[in-house]
Amino acid sequence: MVPMSNRIRAGMVGLGMIFDETYRPFFEQARTEGLYRRFGLVEIELSAVASRTGARANEYKRKSAGRIADFVSFSGAQAIADLLRHGVDAVCIATPDDRHFEAARLALAAGKHVLIEKPSVLRLQELDELDALARRHGVLAKVVYHKLADPDHKKLRTHVVDGVLKHVNNGYCSLLEPKQISGSQFAEWITGRNPGTYVAVHYIKLIDFTFGPDWKLARISATGQRGLVGPADGKTWDSVQLQMIYRYADGREAGFDIHTSWVTPDNFPGYVEQEVQFRFDNGVWNAHQRKRGVELTVEGRTPHELKITPNHHYNGTFVEPWGERSQRGYGIEILRRFFEEVAFVEFGGPTEQRPERLQAMRALTYNDISADRNTVAVVQAMEAILQRHEEGQPGSMAEVTGPDGGLLLHVPGDAKPLTL
Numbered sequence: 001m002v003p004m005s006n007r008i009r010a011g012m013v014g015l016g017m018i019f020d021e022t023y024r025p026f027f028e029q030a031r032t033e034g035l036y037r038r039f040g041l042v043e044i045e046l047s048a049v050a051s052r053t054g055a056r057a058n059e060y061k062r063k064s065a066g067r068i069a070d071f072v073s074f075s076g077a078q079a080i081a082d083l084l085r086h087g088v089d090a091v092c093i094a095t096p097d098d099r100h101f102e103a104a105r106l107a108l109a110a111g112k113h114v115l116i117e118k119p120s121v122l123r124l125q126e127l128d129e130l131d132a133l134a135r136r137h138g139v140l141a142k143v144v145y146h147k148l149a150d151p152d153h154k155k156l157r158t159h160v161v162d163g164v165l166k167h168v169n170n171g172y173c174s175l176l177e178p179k180q181i182s183g184s185q186f187a188e189w190i191t192g193r194n195p196g197t198y199v200a201v202h203y204i205k206l207i208d209f210t211f212g213p214d215w216k217l218a219r220i221s222a223t224g225q226r227g228l229v230g231p232a233d234g235k236t237w238d239s240v241q242l243q244m245i246y247r248y249a250d251g252r253e254a255g256f257d258i259h260t261s262w263v264t265p266d267n268f269p270g271y272v273e274q275e276v277q278f279r280f281d282n283g284v285w286n287a288h289q290r291k292r293g294v295e296l297t298v299e300g301r302t303p304h305e306l307k308i309t310p311n312h313h314y315n316g317t318f319v320e321p322w323g324e325r326s327q328r329g330y331g332i333e334i335l336r337r338f339f340e341e342v343a344f345v346e347f348g349g350p351t352e353q354r355p356e357r358l359q360a361m362r363a364l365t366y367n368d369i370s371a372d373r374n375t376v377a378v379v380q381a382m383e384a385i386l387q388r389h390e391e392g393q394p395g396s397m398a399e400v401t402g403p404d405g406g407l408l409l410h411v412p413g414d415a416k417p418l419t420l
Contacts, residue, residue, distance in 0.1 A: 006040060006347050008339060009047035011088035011112070013080055013103045014095035015056040017185065018117060021315055022146070023092060024060070025327040026335045028067045035339055042343040048072045048086045050079035050103075084110045090342050092335075093117060096189040097197060101126045104141070108133035113140045113345075115338045119201040119379050120372045124407070127376045131369050138354075140345065140361055141369040142338055147202045148209060148366050149330035149337075151313055152287050156278070157210045165285065168211045169252075171278040173203035174259045178271060180304070182229045182238075182262040194224060194386055195260040196240030197379050203258050203276065204244065208374045209366055211246075215254065217374045218247040220381040220398040223389065228263045235390060238263045242382055271307045338367070377407060384409050384420055 012023060030044035046069055049057045054075030061073065074082040080103050083091070091107040093100055093116045101121045107114045108130060120143045121127050134141035147153055159165040177199070182190050190198075208217075222242045230236035239261035246254045264273060274289035290309040302308045310316070315329035341361045348357050365371035381398030388396045388411055398420070399408045407420035 006343075007043040007045060008090055008342055008346070009045050009088045010339075011047060011083045011086070011091040011107075012049040013051075013083070013091060013093045013107075014099075015049055015051050015060065016094065018094040022331045022335055023094060024064075025315070026332050028064070029327070029332075030336075030339070031068055035336070035343060037340060037343055037348070039343075039347050039349070042339075042347060044339050045069045046071045047088050048074060048083045050074045050083040052076070052079070080106050084112065088112060089346075090115065090339070096186075096193075098122060098193070101130070104130050105133065108137060108139065108141060111137040111139060113142075113342045115142050115144060115335070116369070117144045118205070119143075119197060119375060120369055121376060122197070122383065123380050124373065124376050127369065127372060134369065138358060140338075140342060140358070142341070142367045143369055143372055144334055144338075145202065145205045145209075145367060146314075146331045146334040147206060149334045151330070153206055153210070156285055156287070159285075160210055165278075165280045165283050167281040169254055169279050169281065171207065171254075171256045171276065172259075173200075173206075173256070173276045174273065175199045175202065175275075176260070176264040176268075176273040177262040178264050178266045178268060178303075179228075179262070180266050182236075186262075190229065190236060190262070192235040194237035194240050194383070195262045196222065196224070196237070196242050196258070196382050196386075198260070198262070200240065200242055200258045200260045200382075201375055201379060203256075204242075204375045204378050205372075206276075207244070207246075207256050209371075211254070212374075215246040215248045217244065217377060217400045218253065219245040219400065220378050220385070221396075222382045222385045223394060224386055226390075233390075237386060240382070240386070242378070244378055267303065269303065269308045271303045271309065334367075380420055381407055381409070384418075 012019065027044065027046040035042040035044050048071055051057055052075060054073050057073035072086055084106060090113040093103045093114065095103060097119055100116050104114050104116055121130065130141055222240060224237040224240040226232050226234060226237055228238045242258045244256045270290040272289065276287045278285045289311055313329055315327065315331035317325065317327045319325050345354060345357045345361055362368050362370065377400060385396045385398060393411055395412045397410045399410060401408055408417040409420055410417045
């Protein structure tokens with residue numbers, strides 16, 4: 001029998017596409033296999049879920065009988081509070097990004113470890129509050145940036161760490177999604193939102209994590225287009241073009257352009273078009289998701305049910321040579337790693353050494369919320385710039401000031417900048 005102390009009861013907030021793609025297979029695998037570390041077996045149990053209506057939770061419970069624990073489903077305005085009262089050790093938050101903060105705040109205040117889908121929050125003030133709560137209650141607050149575990153991105157960072165690629169000067173990143181994302185799949189929650197916050201954060205974090213820390217974020221600018229998802233004078237953006245400028249200690253600057261949209265035609269062969277290019281003093285890195293080496297066409301099934309250019313690295317279902325059916329990839333790997341970190345803190349040694357283990361896990365800048373400042377700063381600045389654009393004042397620029405990365409918004413025609 002596994003001791004009850006080696007059990008992590010998980011609570012899940014949000015049961016949409018992200019849950020189905022990554023959390024669901026992770027929890028089902030953990031139910032069957034457990035989580036093995038040097039200190040033994042750790043049971044991971046999906047204990048409770050919280051959602052607005054409970055409909056998806058009920059459908060999942062019906063379909064997953066025997067593959068998952070008999071979790072409790074809470075819905076409605078008090079769902080998160082009910083989930084926390086039910087008794088969980090860690091809470092995973094996969095709601096739309098503008099709903100992350102309150103769920104995370106409640107969970108951290110209740111003394112629960114927390115894992116939040118990207119971006120963690122939309123304002124630096126919210127980030128600081130969550131970080132302070134995590135420290136006050138002695139728990140982890142982590143963020144899911146699953147693309148950091150993409151083998152291509154890990155190899156890029158390996159070249160940087162090993163000095164093979166030296167001193168990045170500039171770069172370009174693009175992620176374009178089909179109309180079905182904004183028109184059907186996420187139509188309910190993208191109103192008043194923008195694709196920059198939704199997906200540019202993958203590349204903001206990739207740049208900040210891979211090429212730092214010997215520089216400082218200096219300036220952010222952005223523009224965008226409207227008129228396809230909603231009215232041309234509305235609050236929902238079709239596309240966003242973002243620019244970030246970092247400054248090195250020697251005064252050199254590095255500029256990065258990130259283009260995102262969710263209005264690519266549905267029959268575009270790549271489904272999701274992802275491309276990055278980084279230029280260094282001594283080289284160039286190019287990566288293109290559609291050129292990983294696989295294209296697939298099946299009449300009546302691609303490009304929607306099956307992808308013409310699939311990314312099997314991210315998350316795929318496979319029949320192994322020995323007959324077992326598995327689902328694996330870096331989208332699931334990043335979730336497993338969070339629970340390994342929680343298990344190490346709680347079970348990885350004597351109780352009196354827990355503070356040292358906790359600090360060691362907080363020092364992991366790839367996912368700790370304390371290392372999310374630059375990403376959140378860019379998101380906050382971008383949304384403020386786009387809001388001024390929406391109000392008829394395009395061309396604003398945000399300046400990063402002070403040792404803690406404060407933000408000043410310079411609006412054309414205004415003599416005095418605004419403090420964000």
